Amino acid sequence: MTTNNPTSTNSTWTGMVPVDDTALAVTDTGGPGIPVVFLNGQFATQGYWRHVIADLGTGWRHITYDERARGRKSGRSADYSFEAAVRDVDAVLAARGVDRAVLVGWSYGAVVGAHWAHRNPHRTIGAVLVDGAFPYDWLDEAMEQRIRKMFRRMNMFMPLLRPTGLTPRMNAEQMAESNIERDGSPANVNWARCWTPSPSRCGTWSPRGRPSAARATSRNASGPASTR
Template identity: 80%
Template sequence: MTKNNTSPTGTPWTGMVAVDDTALAVTDTGGSGVPVIYLNGQFATQGYWRHLIAALGPGWRHITYDERARGKKSKLSADYSFEAAVRDVDAVLAARGVHRALVVGWSYGAFVAAHWASRNPDRTIGAVLVDGAQPSDWLDEAMELRIRKLFRRMRWFMPLLRPTGLAPRLTAEQQAESNIELGRVARERELGPVLDRITVPTRYVVASGTSFGSRGDEQERIRAGLDAVVTRNPNIKISAKVASNHGAILRKDFPAVVAAITEVSTLADQQPTD
């Protein structure tokens, strides 16, 4: 599946991984440490993880990638759905020869990580969900209209950022549809059962304050949905609530994410094996 004949372990590797009708830009630090795959925010890039990866250091095997039409190199696709994002995790791990990994996701990536961990308990060492995957019925008709209006306004300056890789190569309509689909994925009746099925050590790191496009205490009300989750599932706990907001958490409070990853890995080592 990879375009290079490089060994899945050993030296660092950077290349393109083919999946469906597209190809994803992937970076793998290699080595024999615990494999950690990092799942990006909805329109973010693998560069967002640099502080966290540097802090964890070379004792881990870090695998990052840019989703479809994100970053500078990942290719366009006919499918930008949430299910495609989940499939991409499998494609990247298979291409790098990794059967079992610790999944870390931020924002949109936390939803992807939760779904992947729920569906693949035998392949998941553990999960760290960073300010995302919080069950909440925040999507209604008024919110859909607000989302569409927001992305229509953004369409004028997004092309200026695309050559830098800081904006996705998606139309305003595609970005809006992706955000609206996430609202459906986040509904309590949809996400609640997914989280209830997680059987591996899972930790949340939660931000404070707002996220892009949110108003007032909307984000805090969404985060409150985690209380019921941790009550129902003993495998899931809130590791930390940090001072930084949603957009700054990986830059300003990455030590809390490092601590959660370390805790999850330790707990996984302590679990009995069949």
């Protein structure tokens, strides 16, 4: 299937994609398969997906990237907001000539994926959201203070790990605010896309979390039945 991948390449591409005031390190395996864009956990890197990509195999076009100030190469920015993270999905897909894709998001990436899919239903083939897109009403003022305190403590040893790419090049306040913004936004609730070879088993989800099976067929990727 190549209709979702009009400008596919036949070899792996790695490079920097400019966006706003920075640039993101991107890897695109190329090929004629359905594009799958992987969205990292908040302070994770694209390297975390290597085993998943190996298991899925070459029948898919895998696109990974490091978010702002993450990994070894993605640049710092003046904007680490959640909205910036959602915009970055657009920037990466545009740079690689991809119009429609499957989203695979973990933790923070799952929330980003839910928002992007909700805003771009006709570009979303499907989405796998792992450990994210959770309710927002658990975050109160006391929890915010605990989050800020935790990152202040972690900031003492994080500079030692930054050269490895295992921790972001952000200060404690930026990391804390990024977590609080994600978990405190009323928009981060009840949004999910379901991807399965069987349309009858799930549908799209409205903002109230009610499935709409009538539109499920257009959300499903026609990939290997063993991959969900």
